[in-house]
Amino acid sequence: MEIKNIFLTEIIIFSGIILTLIFYLFTRRIFYFFGIIIISHLLAVFSEFFLLKNNIFGNPYFLNFSYETRIFSLILILSSFISILIFLDYIKKEIVKKEVPFLLLNSLLAMLLLIRSENLFLSFLSLEYLSFTIYIIIAFFKKAELYPELILKYFILGSFSSIFILFGLSLIYLNSGNLGYAFLKEKEVFSLYILSILFLFTGFAFKVFFVPFHLATPDIFESLPFPVVSFISIPTKISLFGFLFSINKEISFDTLSIGIISVIIMFSSNIILIFEKKLKRIFAFSTLLHSGYILLIFLIKSKVLFNVLLFCLIIYTVSHSGLLLSLESFNNEEMTLSDLKNKSSFFLSFASLFFLLSLIGIPPTGGFYAKFFMLGFIISEGYEIFAFITFLNSAISSYYYIKIAGEMFKGIDRINLRFFKVFLIFILLFFTFLLGIYPQVLNFLMR
C-alpha cells in the first residue's frame, strides 16, 4: 500500500490525542498515557522521515509542507521526545497528573502548526492553542507556596498580548486585504504597517518569553520541575524560529533592528546571569541568551540561512537538553549553585562540563562550530561588529557557565545513576562531540 497523505504526521499526533482521551474512560494509570505519547512521538518521527524521503511536499489549506518545515518539525518532535523521556522519572514521584500527557501532545500539535502555517491568522490561532496548553501545564505543576499569584498574572498578561496580536493583524488586514505571508510585502500605508508590526512583535515576544517581555519567565521556570522547564523552553523556541524562518522567506526582516534586538537580548540576559544563583533561572536565561544568538542568523540574506539555522537549532537542542538532564540527575528540585557541592559524580561532572563548553562555544564541541558557521556568514554579509559582540558575550558567559561545572567538581557523596539516564546523556554527549569534530555528518539534511 502506498501512503501519500501529506498530513501523516499531524494525523498520528491527533490520533494520539484522541486515544489518550478514550483511555481516560478506562484507566487511571499514568503509565499507559506516557506509553501512548512516546509511541506517537516515535511514529511521528518515522512518518516525517518517510515523507521527507518520498518528497511529499505541498501547501494545502494555508499550510506549508516544504522541505524546510519538515526538517524543523523533525527537530521539534525529537526535542519534545527528549523532554518526555525526562518526564518518565517523575511519574513515580506522583507529581505528574494524568491530564499532563494529553496537554503535552496538544502543545506539540500546536507547535507543528505554528511552524507549518503560511498565514498570519493561522499562526495566531496555533500560538493561542500553544499558549493555552502551556498555561494549563504550568498551573498543574507550579508550587503554590512560591509565587501564588504568578500563573493568574501570567495568564492575564498573555491574554493582553493576544489582544495586541489581534489588533496588529486587523491593521495588516486593513492594509492588504489578506493575511498570507506572501501578501505582507505590499506596504502601501507605511506608518500603519510599522504600527502593526510593533503590535505583533509585542504579542509574540510575550508569548515566547522574549526580551523585553522576559522578566516573568525566570519566576515561572523556578516554580516548575525540570522536565516541564525543558518542555517549555526548548521546543517552543524551535517552533518560534521555524515560524520566523517562514516569514523571513517572504519578507526579509530589517537587518539593523534584528541586530539591535539580539544584542539587547544578549547583554540583558548576560548581565542578569552573572548574578543569578538558582539553577533553573540560569537555565531559563541561558535559553534566552541562545535565542539571541540564533536571532542574529536572520542577518544572513543568502540561501545558507537555512543550513546555518538548522545546525544552530540542533546544537541548541542537544546541548541544552544534555545540560538539563545532567542537572536533573543531581536529584534536587530547588537547587542553587552551592547545592551542587553536596553530591558528586565523575561522569556527570564531565558530561555537564562538556555541554557547558558547547554552550559557551569552546572547541572541540558542536557549539563552537555552530558559532563559527553562523558568525562567519554574518561577517561575509558585512556585519563584523555583531560577530565581535557575540564572541565577547560568549566570553562573558563563560564565567557563570564554568562556575556550574566548577561547583560540581567539589562534591564528595556519590550519586547512583540509572542506566537509562546515563545512556541518554551519553548519546547527547556523543552528538555534541561528533558535531564539533566532524560537522559534515549533517550534510544529508542540508540544502
Added chain:
Amino acid sequence: MILLLFFFFPIFSLFIIFLIPSRFKNILFYFGLFSLLFQTLTFLYFINIQNLPYKYSFQWIKFFNINFSLYIDNLSFSLIILNLILYITSLIFSLEEIEEKVKEFLIWSFLILIAINGAFLSGDLFLFYIFFGLLPVPLFFMIKNFGNREIEYSAYKFLIYLLTGSSFLITGILILVFYFKNLNGFFSFDIFELSKISLSKNLERIIFFLFIFPFLINTFIFPEWFFKIIAGSRAFCSVILSGVILKIGIYGIIRIAFQIFPGFSKDISNLIIIISVFTIIYISSILWRQRNFKKILAYLNLFYMGLIMIGIFTFQEEGFNGSILQLFNHGITMGALFIISGSMYKREKTFEIEKIGEIINNLSFLRVIFLISILSIIFFPGLNNFTGTFLIFYSIFKKSIFLFIISILSTMSICLYFLSFLIKFSFRKYKSRKIENLNLKEIISLIPLIFLMFYLGIYPNLWK
C-alpha cells in the same frame, strides 16, 4: 604519519585514564608517566632534526576547505620537547605533592598536554584555534581545584582574560578568511595562502590587532592574574604555566602574526619593544620589595618574556635566534626553581624568603641545586641562559644604544638583587635543625633539569 601517531597518543592515553578506577592512585600516576616517557622517546627516535620540517595533512571539513594539517619545524620541535621534559619532571615531583583527586589531576594535565601539543603541531589556522581555545578550560580547573583557597577569584579572572583573547582571535580569523573568500572565491585556512591576501591598510590594522592581542594577553600584557596564580598554585601548575603556556603566545606571534602580516609586524615593532622595555624596568624595580619567593619567580618570568619579545621584535637574526634559544632555556631554569620552591613549601608550608635561607642551609644537596639555578637566572657564563641573552643584547645594541643601556641597567639590577639574595640567605649562618631530606622522587625530578642547564650552557646549538 609519525606526527599523526604523536598527535593521537595523548588522546588515547586520556581515554585509558578515564577507564582506570580512581582508587588505584599509583597505577594512574605511573601510567601517566609511562605514557609521557613513551611519547618523548618515540618523538626523539623517529624525528630526525636534519629532515625538518615534517608535514602531514588530509581534508577534514570540505565545506570550508579546512585541512587537518600537522606541521613541525625546529621551533615547534624544541617547544614540544621542552613541554615533555617539564611534564615528566614535574609529574614525578607531583607524585608526592598530590594525594587526593589523582584521577582528576591526571585528566586535567593530559587535557592541557593535548591542547599544548595540538597548538604546537598544527599547521592550519582552524586547528590552531581549536587547541588555543580549548587550553584555558583545563588550565582553569587545574588551577582552581589544585591550588590555594584564595586562588579561585584569580582563576576566574584568568579564564575570562584568556577566553576574551580567544574571542578576539576567532573574530580575526573569520574576518580574514571570509575576506579571502570574497576576493578569491574559495575558503582557505592555510597560513601560507592567507599571507598572500592584500587588504586595505585600515582593515589590515584591525585584523592584525585582533590577531596579536590574544597572544600578548597570553604573554605579558595584563599580567596580574599570572602573579596571583603562580603564587597560589602547586608546583606542577606553575611549571607548566611559566614554562609552556607563556610561550604559546610567542609561538603564535612568530608562526601566525608574522607569517600573515609581515609588513605590519615591522611597523608595530617599535611599540612592542617600548612596552617590553617598560615591563623590564617595572619588574626590575618592583622585585626589590618582594618577600614571597614564588612571587619573585613570577615577576622574573615576565622579565624574561620582555627580553624575549625585544629579541623577536628587533627583526634581526641574532635577536631572533637568541629569543628562540631563550624560549627553551627559560623553561628549564624556571622548571627547576619552581620544583625547588615546591619542595621547600612541602617542608615549611611557606614561601617567605627568610625561611628559605633556613631550609637551604640545612640541606646541602638542595643548596647546591639552588645555587646553580640562581646562577642560571642571572645569566652566569657556562650555564644555559647566557648565550641566548647575549644574542638578544647584541641585537638591542644594533638597534639602539639608548634602549641597550636601559635594558642592561635593569638586567644588572636583577642580577644585583639575586646576588644580594644569595649573600643574605644562602651564606649566612643559621641555627642547624633537623629538616626532612630530599627524597628520591624530588632528586630524580631535579637532576635532568640541572643536567640540561650545564649541557645547554656548554653546547647551546642543541637543535641547530
